[in-house]
Amino acid sequence: MGRVEDITLPTRFILTAAHLIATLTIVYDSDMTVYRATGTSTGVSDDKMQLEALAWTSIACFIVEFLGMFSGVSLFVHSANVTYIFLHFFGTVYVALFCFLHWDLDVFPWLAALFSFLPATIEVGVAFAVYKLGVMQYK
Numbered sequence: 001m002g003r004v005e006d007i008t009l010p011t012r013f014i015l016t017a018a019h020l021i022a023t024l025t026i027v028y029d030s031d032m033t034v035y036r037a038t039g040t041s042t043g044v045s046d047d048k049m050q051l052e053a054l055a056w057t058s059i060a061c062f063i064v065e066f067l068g069m070f071s072g073v074s075l076f077v078h079s080a081n082v083t084y085i086f087l088h089f090f091g092t093v094y095v096a097l098f099c100f101l102h103w104d105l106d107v108f109p110w111l112a113a114l115f116s117f118l119p120a121t122i123e124v125g126v127a128f129a130v131y132k133l134g135v136m137q138y139k
Helices: 005-028 030-038 044-071 078-100 105-131
Strands: none
Touching: 005 030, 005 044, 005 078, 005 105, 030 044, 030 105, 044 105, 078 105
């Protein structure tokens, strides 16, 4: 058996990338996503603008997470890695279901808050704990 990091780190990277790809699908197919969800072409621009704003904010959260991952800040915080794996797995599944099952547009803010903003907030908290509080020292 290998170390815990041999499993969690690749899994975290793959699931975060998959969740990012699912979110990018919303950005690049926002016209059809809004049309499928509303069933009408009237009032699409406001819904599309809100959906794209949330999706781009989610992408900014992914950037924060990738920066934390590649800088090594949160790589060896096992509880955070397991949380990221859990949240990005379900985030990928639910965002894909949102795209393909024509869920109501009011669902996406909840998906973004739970599966994008929460992991980014945890990443910022871990970075604060490592750099300012000295929780984990690099040797």
